[in-house]
Amino acid sequence: GAGVSQSPRYKVAKRGQDVALRCDPISGHVSLFWYQQALGQGPEFLTYFQNEAQLDKSGLPSDRFFAERPEGSVSTLKIQRTQQEDSAVYLCASSPRREPYNEQFFGPGTRLTVL
Amino acid sequence: QKEVEQDPGPLSVPEGAIVSLNCTYSNSAFQYFMWYRQYSRKGPELLMYTYSSGNKEDGRFTAQVDKSSKYISLFIRDSQPSDSATYLCAMSGSGGSNYKLTFGKGTLLTVNP
Numbered sequence: 403g404a405g406v407s408q409s410p411r412y413k414v415a416k417r418g419q420d421v422a423l424r425c426d427p428i429s430g431h432v433s434l435f436w437y438q439q440a441l442g443q444g445p446e447f448l449t450y451f452q453n454e455a456q457l458d459k460s461g462l463p464s465d466r467f468f469a470e471r472p473e474g475s476v477s478t479l480k481i482q483r484t485q486q487e488d489s490a491v492y493l494c495a496s497s498p499r500r501e502p503y504n505e506q507f508f509g510p511g512t513r514l515t516v517l
Numbered sequence: 518q519k520e521v522e523q524d525p526g527p528l529s530v531p532e533g534a535i536v537s538l539n540c541t542y543s544n545s546a547f548q549y550f551m552w553y554r555q556y557s558r559k560g561p562e563l564l565m566y567t568y569s570s571g572n573k574e575d576g577r578f579t580a581q582v583d584k585s586s587k588y589i590s591l592f593i594r595d596s597q598p599s600d601s602a603t604y605l606c607a608m609s610g611s612g613g614s615n616y617k618l619t620f621g622k623g624t625l626l627t628v629n630p
Contacts, residue, residue: 433616435618442525442623443622443623444605444607444620444623445561445618445620447619450616450617458614461617495560505566506618507563508553510558511559
């Protein structure tokens, strides 16, 4: 069946540009997560949605980062005024249940390069 | 010190070898322990998860958790070239924030034919 999809797969932005990254979770999955993976590192938690409600945004690095999931399915991660340190792979994951949360299914990621 | 420590390798083994991958952690609240496999330019894929201490076996893979030592392991028997990937350990606590996975850096494994 279809897994988690993300678009675009690759994005190059000039410093200061705004970017929007899209995540299509597995159909019917209640929970959605965003992670940031820097080169040579493990993913780091950014934010968590349960349906359309953003229940945790404690991992967002700054107020330039904003995520939404208005209808409880597709999610968008927006980064305003991109900086070089934002260069990373942004991973989206979804989970079919509210608890336990450990079975998270990841998409292929969007590789963001900020020049 | 990071909450989860994992030797990044790289680790290179011949085909058929037994591979041992490990992580240590400092947060005693962690209750769920997972191993993910990540191929180059792909997202992490869940291999196994274990709740609390003990062993779990799935085919050629065995996961072990020793909470008293805060140490987890993944063993791969009869390793294959297709096992070449980065292996990430991940953990989460129980209770309110158990959705939040904390990952190690990952160990890059190459299995040579």
